[in-house]
Amino acid sequence: MTTTDLADVTASDAALRRFLHGLPGVDAVGLQARAAALGTRSIKTSAKAYAIDLAISMIDLTTLEGADTPGKVRALAAKAARPDPTDPAVPRVAAVCVYSDMVATAKAALAASGASGTSGGAGIRVASVATAFPAGRAARSVKLADTAEAVAAGADEVDMVIDRGAFLSGRYMTVFEEIAAVRQACAGRAHLKVILENGELATYDNIRRASWLAMLAGADFIKTSTGKVAVNATHANTLLMLQAVRDFRAATGRQVGVKPAGGIRTSKDAIRYLVLVNETAGADWLAPEWFRFGASSLLNDLLMQRHKLRTGAYAGPDYVTVD
Template sequence: MPTTVPAYGSEAAERLASMADVTASDAALRRFLHGLPGVDAVGLQARAATLGTRSIKTTAKAHAIDLAISMIDLTTLEGADTPGKVRALCAKGVHPDPTDRTVPQVAAICVYPDMVATARAALAGSGIQVASVATAFPAGRAALPVKLADSRDAVAAGADEVDMVIDRGAFLSGRYLSVFEEIRAVKEACVRTPGDGSGRDAAHLKVILETGELQTYDNIRRASWLAMLAGADFIKTSTGKVAVNATLPVTQLMLEAVRDFRATTGVQVGVKPAGGIRTTKDAVKYLVVVNETAGPDWLTPRWFRFGASSLLNDLLMQRQKLTTGRYSGPDYVTVD
């Protein structure tokens, strides 16, 4: 069925409205998604491998480290999470290295919905965003009313960003319009109650594709476009809870998708690789791919994030080495 277009700038809204026929029916959406150019898997992997070998020297590396720190969604998504653990993580996000106040703060703290209020209180006045997973994360196996309630609870508790998971079963079964409508419904659930003090009309929506379960690069491209057409503010690779999470080729493919989507619609969408990015060397590779694929417009925390927990520690150790000439080791950073 036809659905409304989210609020964008007038030009972008007009360009999106011109694509309304694409989502008017399941058959139309299928034609559009299957009409996207096929992915050259060999070429994609070769390009990602080549970009991953780029050498970053001292001054550029220092800038890249600080940029990567500022892009981190510092995350704890464990059943054993406690308010004390969340408050400690928030303190680390505000001052990643208490001995060096020149270290930038992280972009967001990502928690389960029941920990959002704790994180929001701990981060008050810091400017760091509170992100919350929702929609029966990580499997997403719940009825739509449950998913919407999960999202509304997170937003009501103060989440600035909501990370939802798509129904991979529906997508792989070819029920594209069902996935589209679910994303749209969650987008609407992210609208805030007037007067909640957030200063924002709606929480930003990150749509997790769980690329490790989508089987092919062509499916990842289709899922990326589907999520963006439905109103995603970010497309995210993974939950971090499956065997295959973020990879450089997949992230490059998603960056190509957001670049092409902006060229078509005028709407810019962010990208968030998550899961398995643990070292400074890895983070720098991703930043190179961002710059060379989507361009410098995406090289900000507003448009690119790392979903990570352990990455921050390695970035801090490498930063200390550049600053002092000594490699301090893991004993000199907090254990998350």
């Protein structure tokens, strides 16, 4: 798919609709069976140790609660920089994800620890949810102001939510234009992650269409969910999104990342997702630049399993912090 082809696809609402509805239909039974089969793969101890460290390095350590305080965000940033203070070999996480009003606090805390990064450089990024997260029910001007505030505060990444109401109503161009406008509001200073909220899209066909729509509009990452609805990341819907980014790169030459979020709590589950990545999109996506976990409690289990592999015994209940 050339630049001209992309322009043709997005030239009008009708052209965009034809393209999205022309994508191959999803075999739901086959998709779920494939996800289940990959989930049974076992890996050797040495590979497990590598996978645990890789998963730690892919975490967007997240707090998105109304009760968030500067102190909680500073503590989260400290944990992101040194997940296990007793073991400097434990890798840092990829990012700290907060609301926009906490971006400056997170940025300052990471800078003080020497762990601050940028959207294109080393170190821990600060990601901010935006666009009236999690529901996205606000005027576009409000969503763009929300994004601009996060970027001005120093966000390296912005996690936006699509307008699911517009998408489910078939107003695809409205969704496309909003994503493109948010990308422009990132002003080249922040990477854009587009949250599809798969649990509200109802069908696998819709998830495939929303994935392609977000990528066509310029998403750097596509993300499964907000973590605020009943159905968040699943192996099947993440597998479908991995297929989408693989096929999009084959068609356009542009690589897009994937971020499952919500409900991923154990090392065993995280490793299953890494198997999905390797077997579906390929090894090119097995890096924090291209795959992330949106999580809060996952890091604790990864640290405990890492300690078990290293020492042969599980740590006591005080080994990890209570988030």
